[in-house]
Amino acid sequence: MQATAYTYDSDSRCGSVLLDDGTPISFDAPAFDAGGLRLLRPGQRVRIEVESEGEGEGTALRITLVTLQTL
Numbered sequence: 068m069q070a071t072a073y074t075y076d077s078d079s080r081c082g083s084v085l086l087d088d089g090t091p092i093s094f095d096a097p098a099f100d101a102g103g104l105r106l107l108r109p110g111q112r113v114r115i116e117v118e119s120e121g122e123g124e125g126t127a128l129r130i131t132l133v134t135l136q137t138l
Contacts, residue, residue: 069136070115075107084113084133092117094130102134112136 073091075082080096094115099107107113116132 068115068117070113072107072109072111072113074109077106082107084115084130092128092130094133098130099133101132104134107133 068086070084070086070092073083073085080099081094082099083091083093085091092115098115112135114132114134114136115130117128117130120127120129
C-alpha cells in the first residue's frame with residue numbers, strides 16, 4: 068500500500084502517514100526499523116505494510132513496515 072509521510076520524530080522513530088484518501092495512520096519505531104530507513108521527511112512517498120486490529124466496524128490498521136516507494 069502507498070502513502071505519504073506526514074510526521075516523523077527522529078528521536079522516537081515514530082510518526083504518521085496519510086493514505087491517498089487523507090486518512091492518517093500512525094507508526095511506531097518497530098515499523099520504521101523494519102523498513103531499514105534512517106530518516107523520513109514529510110511529503111515523501113512511502114510503501115507501507117499493514118495488519119488489521121480488531122473486528123467489524125472498529126477495525127483499525129496498524130503499520131508493520133515503512134519504506135520508501137520506488138518505481
